[in-house]
Amino acid sequence: MGLKLQGVLPPVATSFSQDEALDLNALQANLRAWNATGLGGYLVLGSNGESGYLSEKEREEVIAAAHQARSPEKTLMIGTGLESTRHTIAFTRRAAELGADCALVVSPCYYKGQMTPAVLEAHYQKVAEAATIPILVYNVPQFTGVNLPADLVARLSRHPNIVGCKDSSGNLTQLGDIIRLSQPGFAVFVGSATVFYPALCLGAVGGILAVANVLPRLCVAVQEAHQAGDHAKALELQRRLTPLAQMVTTGQGIGGLKRAMDLVGYAGGPARSPLPMPASDAPLQKELDALKDFWPQA
Amino acid sequence: MGLKLQGVLPPVATSFSQDEALDLNALQANLRAWNATGLGGYLVLGSNGESGYLSEKEREEVIAAAHQARSPEKTLMIGTGLESTRHTIAFTRRAAELGADCALVVSPCYYKGQMTPAVLEAHYQKVAEAATIPILVYNVPQFTGVNLPADLVARLSRHPNIVGCKDSSGNLTQLGDIIRLSQPGFAVFVGSATVFYPALCLGAVGGILAVANVLPRLCVAVQEAHQAGDHAKALELQRRLTPLAQMVTTGQGIGGLKRAMDLVGYAGGPARSPLPMPASDAPLQKELDALKDFWPQA
C-alpha cells in the first residue's frame, strides 16, 4: 500500500438510511464499485462527507468501514482536521490506527480573525510532527472563510511529513503559485471540478472532486486525455463535466450530489438535516442523461 | 429557578491548565466569584467558551461543573448548537438533563451556500420542538459566515419554545429590526459590547458580552445607568468600556480575554492551540489600569 498521491479521488459522500442514521453497508458498496475504476483513491470524511455532521463515534465507524472495503491499490485518505490542535492530532493518530494511508487536514476556522498565517503555520507544524501518517493541507475558503495563501502552503511543503495539499478555492492564480513555490514532489490536488483540466495544465497531480462520486470515469477521462497530450479532448470532456459538477456543489450541494448518485446507480440516500434535498430530480436527470456514456454500467 | 432573560451574561471562558487540559475548578471559581455580582446569568459553551475546541465528553463535564457552581438566582444558559439538526437536538436535551435553564443555538454554518433562510427556519423549528428547555437563536456572522436576517428571527419568535436571541453581528439596523418585528416579550440580547449602550436604547434586554468575563461590574453599570434614565452616564461608561472590549474580542481574541481575566484576579489560563496568547501584557494592562474602579476587588 505505498502512498500514491495522484489521480482522481472522490470526497466520499457518507451514506445514511432514510432516518439519517449511518448506513455503512451502503458506503462500502460504493467503495467496492469504485474499486473497479481508474480512481486513484478515496477521501473519506472530507467536506462532502458531512464530517462535521457526525459524532466522534460515527467518524471512527466510517473510517473502519472504509478500510474494510478499500482496495489496497488505492489511497485511503481521511479528513482529520478539527478546530483544536490537540484534537486534530489525536484524531489523526486514531485514523492511522484505523487504516488511513494519509490525512487531509482542513484549516481551523471558527475564530477567523485569529487564524493568521503564523498561527496556521504553527498548527500545521505541530500536527505534522505528531502525526504517524503523512498529512496534506486542505484549503476550502468557501466553507471555512479562511484562505491559506500560496506562500504559507509553500513554507509548509518544506516539512517532511507534509506531502501535499488540496486547494478548493477555485483560484488558479493561487493554485499556480502553490505549484510554482512548493517543494518539488509536493502533491497539489485541485478541489474544483470546474477547473480540473486547466489545473492539470498548471501542474496539479490530480483532483479531489465531489462529482467523482457520481461519474468517476468521466473525471478520470479528463486526466487521461491531458496526460496523453490530447488537449482538445480534455477540453471537450471538461465542458461536458462542468454543468453537472456545478449542480452537485454550488448549486444543490450535498443533497444534489447524493441524489445524482442514486440516479446513476450508486447508493446516495439522504443528507443529514439541515442540509436540503433537491425539490425535483429533473435538472439532475437532464444533465445526467447527456452523460450516459460515463454512467457506471455504460 | 424561574427563567429570567435580561441583564448582562458573560459567555464564560472555559478554563484550561497549562497543558491545555480542562480545569473545572478554575471554571467553578470564576462562577462563584461572579455570583456576588449583578450579572443576570452565564452563558456556558458559547463562542468565547471555545466550545468547538472541546470533545463531546469535555462539553458535558463543563456543563456539570457549571451547574454545581451556579447561583440559583442566575440564569444558566448553555450553547448547544452543532452542525446537524440531529446532534443539536440530542445535545440540547442532554444539556437540560445536566441542569441548563435554556439553550443558545448557534446557526449551522459549514455549508454556507445551502444555509438559506428556509433551511435555517426548518432547523430551528425542529430543535425547538424537540428541546426540553426554551431555546434562543444565536447569530454570529463574524464566526459563522452566515447571517440570520431580522425577518427570519421574527418568524422564529412566534414559536412558543423560542424565547429570545443573541445577535452579535454588531449591526444595529438589524438589531432594531429584530426588536421591532419580533413577538412582544421575545428577549433580544446584543453580543457586541462596543454597542451595548445604543443597543439598550433600541430595546435590547441585555448583553452577552465577552468583556463581562473580565469586568462584569462595568458592564452591569452601563445597563443600570440606562435603566435609571441617566444617558450621559451610560455613554460615559460605554466609552470607558469600548477599548477593553475591542482588545479582548476583535483585537487579541480569546487569548487576550483570558489574559485580562488573569490580570484582574479571575482564573484565565491559556487558550487552546491554535488560538494564540498575546505577545505582551502591556496593552491590556494599560487599558485595565484605567478601569481599576471596576476590578473585582475594588
Added chain:
Amino acid sequence: MGLKLQGVLPPVATSFSQDEALDLNALQANLRAWNATGLGGYLVLGSNGESGYLSEKEREEVIAAAHQARSPEKTLMIGTGLESTRHTIAFTRRAAELGADCALVVSPCYYKGQMTPAVLEAHYQKVAEAATIPILVYNVPQFTGVNLPADLVARLSRHPNIVGCKDSSGNLTQLGDIIRLSQPGFAVFVGSATVFYPALCLGAVGGILAVANVLPRLCVAVQEAHQAGDHAKALELQRRLTPLAQMVTTGQGIGGLKRAMDLVGYAGGPARSPLPMPASDAPLQKELDALKDFWPQA
C-alpha cells in the same frame, strides 16, 4: 452664512425631466420647500444626487441652481470628491466659487487595493490644504468598497480645515470610535437613517439621510426628541422612520427615493438609467400612508 454643522440634511436628489435631462427648476422647488422646515442644510451632489451620473458641466449647473434657491440660514454642502487628488481639488475650489459653504469629499475608491490608510490620509491632507472652504470626510463603503477606519478619520480631524465627517457604514462601533477619538468639535454625521437615534445617543451632531428628501419633518422630529431628552419618543419615531428609510435606500434605491418624493408632493421624477424605477408604487404608498402626519402639507 456662518457654517453650522448639525441637524438633518437631505442628500438632495438631482431632478431630471422624463427624458433624463437636468430639471433645475424642480431641484430649486424642492430646496425652496425645504427652506420652511427645520432642516440644518442640504447636501448637493452626494451619493443620492447621482453625482457620478452627471457630466462636469451638469455638476456646475446643479451647484449654481442650488445656490440660488438656498436659504442663507441653512448650510450648503457640496459633494466634491473625485477619483484623482488633482480633480478633487479643482472641483472643490470651483464649488466654493459657486457658493458652497463646505465640501463633502468621498474617498477615492476605484483602485481599492491601493487605497491604504496612508494613501487616503495623504489625499485628504492635500485636498484640505488646497481647498478654500472647510471639508468633511465621507465614508460610504457600500458604494465605494473602501472603508475609512476610525483612527484614520481621527487623525484627519486634527487638520484645521477638516471639520467633520459623514459615516454611512451603518457600523455604530465605528461611529462611536470616530466620536471618541476625534478632536473636540469635529462634526460627525451619520449617514444611515435606520440608526439615526442610536447614533445621536453616541454623540453624532446630526444625520445626512436619504429619507430626509421625503419626510424631512420626521427626521428632524427624531433629533428634537433626543435633544429634549425624550428617549421614548425618539425611539418610537425611529421605529416609524425605519421601514421607509430602508425602502428608499437598500430596498428600491434612488428610483424608490424619487418615487416617494413624488408621492408626498415633492418633485421626484426619474432616476437616470441604468438606475431602475420601482415596478409598483404600492409598497411605498403603504409605508407613506402610515406616516401622513409627517407629509409636507400635514
Added chain:
Amino acid sequence: MGLKLQGVLPPVATSFSQDEALDLNALQANLRAWNATGLGGYLVLGSNGESGYLSEKEREEVIAAAHQARSPEKTLMIGTGLESTRHTIAFTRRAAELGADCALVVSPCYYKGQMTPAVLEAHYQKVAEAATIPILVYNVPQFTGVNLPADLVARLSRHPNIVGCKDSSGNLTQLGDIIRLSQPGFAVFVGSATVFYPALCLGAVGGILAVANVLPRLCVAVQEAHQAGDHAKALELQRRLTPLAQMVTTGQGIGGLKRAMDLVGYAGGPARSPLPMPASDAPLQKELDALKDFWPQA
C-alpha cells in the same frame, strides 16, 4: 482596419509628466514602439489607463493622440464605460468619431445593490443599440465590486453589436462558462496575466494584460507557444511571467506598472495622486533582471 479581436493587448498606461499633466508625446512613443511587436492591438482608457482620473477633455485628447500613433494593423479599442447609460452612449459615439475600432464598456458600479443582472442587461443593450462601433463587455469585480455572471454575458453575446468581452475576475470557472455558453465567434479575452495560459487552454482568444505594457513580447510568446501546441513551453513562460504580473497589478498597482515601464525603456512616468509610486525599485528590478531576454531591446 478590419476588426481583429485576438491576441495580446496592453491596457495602455496613460503617460503624465512629473507634475501629473498629460504627456501625449510619451503615450505616442509607447504606441509606436509597440507597433513593431506582435501585439494584437491596444486598449486605451482602460482601468490601467487611469481613465477615472482624467477629465472629459483629457479623455478625448488621449484617444486622438492614440489614433495618431496607432498602426492600422492593430486594433484600437477604447474604454468608454461611464456610470450612466446616457453618458456611456455619448462617449462611445465620440470615441468612434475619434478613431476607435471598438469600445470596451465597463459595468456601471457605484450603486452596487441596484446593479442586478436585469438592470445591467438593459444598460448594455441600450449602449449596443446606440453605439456606432462594436462593443465588448468588461467585467472587473476587484475594481467595481460588481460581477457580471456568465449567463448574463452569454445573453449579451447574442446581440449583433456586442462582439466580445474582457473578464478580469481571475475566476476560470466563470471564464470557461462564458466561453461555453456564448455565441460562436464571441471574443473572450482574459484580463489576468497570472492565468493567461490556462485561459487560452479554455478557449480565450487572447489577453488584455497590464504587464503587456512592460514586456509585450513575453506575453505574446505565451500565446504563440500555446497556439503551436507546445504546452510545456507555454507553462514555463507563464511561470516566468507570473511574478512580474502580480507585482504590477495586485502588488504595486499602476505606480509599479509605470515604474517597470521606465526600467525597461518605455515611457512610464508618475501615476496621478492618490495612486502611490513604489517605495523602492529593487523588487521590480529583480524580477525584470530575470526576464532580460524579453526586454524591448533584447
